[in-house]
Amino acid sequence: MKLTVAGKNxxxxxxxxxxQLVELENVETPQYVTVTVNDEFVESGSFAExxxxxxxxxxxxxxxxxxxxxxxxxxxxx
Amino acid sequence: MAFTNEQxxxxxxxxxxxxxxxxxxxxxxxxxxxxIGAGGLGAPAALYxxxxxxxxxxxxxxxxxDLSNLQRQVIHTTADIGKPxxxxxxxxxxxxxxxxxxxxxxxFVTSENVLDLIGDYDFILDGTDNFPAKFLINDACVMAKKxxxxxxxxxxxxxxxxYVPGQGPCYRCVxxxxxxxxxxxxxxxxxxxGAMGGVIGSLQAMEAVKYIVGAGDLLTGWLLxxxxxxxxWHKVKLPSDTSKCAVCGDHPTITELVDYEQAECDMKK
Ligand SMILES: [Zn+2]
Numbered sequence: 001m002k003l004t005v006a007g008k009n010x011x012x013x014x015x016x017x018x019x020q021l022v023e024l025e026n027v028e029t030p031q032y033v034t035v036t037v038n039d040e041f042v043e044s045g046s047f048a049e050x051x052x053x054x055x056x057x058x059x060x061x062x063x064x065x066x067x068x069x070x071x072x073x074x075x076x077x078x
Numbered sequence: 079m080a081f082t083n084e085q086x087x088x089x090x091x092x093x094x095x096x097x098x099x100x101x102x103x104x105x106x107x108x109x110x111x112x113x114i115g116a117g118g119l120g121a122p123a124a125l126y127x128x129x130x131x132x133x134x135x136x137x138x139x140x141x142x143x144d145l146s147n148l149q150r151q152v153i154h155t156t157a158d159i160g161k162p163x164x165x166x167x168x169x170x171x172x173x174x175x176x177x178x179x180x181x182x183x184x185x186f187v188t189s190e191n192v193l194d195l196i197g198d199y200d201f202i203l204d205g206t207d208n209f210p211a212k213f214l215i216n217d218a219c220v221m222a223k224k225x226x227x228x229x230x231x232x233x234x235x236x237x238x239x240x241y242v243p244g245q246g247p248c249y250r251c252v253x254x255x256x257x258x259x260x261x262x263x264x265x266x267x268x269x270x271x272g273a274m275g276g277v278i279g280s281l282q283a284m285e286a287v288k289y290i291v292g293a294g295d296l297l298t299g300w301l302l303x304x305x306x307x308x309x310x311w312h313k314v315k316l317p318s319d320t321s322k323c324a325v326c327g328d329h330p331t332i333t334e335l336v337d338y339e340q341a342e343c344d345m346k347k
Contacts, residue, residue, distance in 0.1 A: 007312045032257045039315050044254075059314045061252055061301060063262045064230025064237050066118060066207020066270075 001054035019047035034061040102291035112136040112199035116163040118275030120205030121153035126283035128171035150272035189335035202226035209256035210338035216249035234306040236278035246299035
């Protein structure tokens with residue numbers, strides 16, 4: 001079936017779940033990703049029960065902080 | 079207030095735009111924008127807002143300029159190392175444009191001070207680097223009915239969205255709760271390409287200017303993401319139903335501001 005994943009046309013096996021797609025797409029920190037299907041949120045606990053269908057549009061929304069490390073942050077890593 | 083000849087010349091490239099004009103430039107000169115964080119995002123945003131002639135710019139940051147900041151925090155110079163970032167940012171902004179009044183707040187944002195900080199301002203820019211601050215700023219802006227630009231940058235990626243009260247989802251609508259500390263890379267050695275702050279911070283300034291002059295469409299209801307390695311932009315439509323949100327929804331469960339636990343590396347010395 002055809003899916004639009006993060007704006008790109010993709011071909012996946014019929015009837016895969018959101019949880020399977022998260023794995024197939026190598027989603028980073030999957031337990032903290034926000035997923036929408038056709039502009040609706042998928043509850044974070046129900047990825048495995050949410051089956052995708054042909055033509056669905058799926059988006060992954062990621063937490064993004066600042067990426068800046070100040071001196072004491074840098075020191076805490078050394 | 080009429081513009082002086084010098085101001086007409088300084089802002090001529092704005093005034094000539096039909097979306098700005100003298101009217102829009104006047105709105106900018108009367109506007110008050112608060113930038114929280116004088117770092118990778120806040121630095122370029124502050125430069126453009128000062129250059130644009132935003133009349134009052136507030137800047138909040140508790141840190142001092144450090145050598146490792148200079149790779150991306152373009153408002154500070156090598157000579158500023160050791161100086162409070164807010165002071166260094168103020169000096170640069172005033173040097174760019176003496177029309178601008180800069181208010182400095184040498185402090186962290188907390189549940190105690192955030193409402194006071196944002197209270198005087200028309201538009202807020204979140205340029206912080208940690209999730210507790212991002213959720214705090216979101217919740218405070220929702221409660222105080224203040225529009226704000228959220229942004230994040232990491233490695234070669236960046237994203238931003240704009241919240242305007244009553245016109246679309248807030249940050250918490252999308253991301254619900256802060257991730258547990260250290261669960262998502264932020265301050266750990268993830269790194270960020272310096273120019274990413276310039277790209278995304280400039281877009282935050284762009285949203286502030288558009289909001290003030292009333293031009294075009296804002297990123298309300300959209301998350302704009304950028305991947306510099308692939309040189310790809312992607313505009314994600316956010317669900318428009320905000321009714322169930324814990325802070326901006328119909329029956330909010332968050333009615334007081336909370337200070338979430340900071341990741342260890344974000345804590346005060
Ligand atoms: Zn909300």
